[in-house]
Amino acid sequence: QVQLVESGGGLVQAGGSLRLSCTISGRTFSVYYMGWFRQAPGKEREFVASISWISGSRYYSDSAKGRFAISRDNAKDTLYLQMNSLKPEDTAVYYCAARRGGNLYTTSHEAYGDWGQGTQVTVSS
Helix, strand or coil: EEEEEEEEEEECCCCCCEEEEEEEEECCHHCCCEEEECCCCCCCCCEEEECCCCCCCEECCCCCCEEEEEEHHHHHEEEEEEECCCCCCHEEEEEEEECCCCCCCCHHHHHHCEEECCCEEECCC
16 A cells, blocks of 8 residues: 655646646555546546556546646655646646556546545636
8 A cells, every 4th residue: 555645736827837746655666557637526536647657658638638747756756747738627636546557548546546635726717
């Protein structure tokens, strides 16, 4: 099991940028893939991006492609999500999550076993 703690959320105007961080502790050697998800009020939890912890390969949702960038720093056991050109529809609680197997392209939140507590991102118009 790993413990995940997100930070970096906040209020930003449309067109602005934010960088989310997720620090990882515990059995970090067991992590294969990390992902970012988001959940807006009244909506399902939605896949944003994933990354292979070993190779660094990345995969994005259509809504994130070209605007968001997922990255990791293995030495610091930290996952990042750089979000640019933010839109009001990006407003949500953002969660980081960890998986021990599977593949990079799985977008179901049910495939991820460990979750952070979430960080609120609010984009004003």
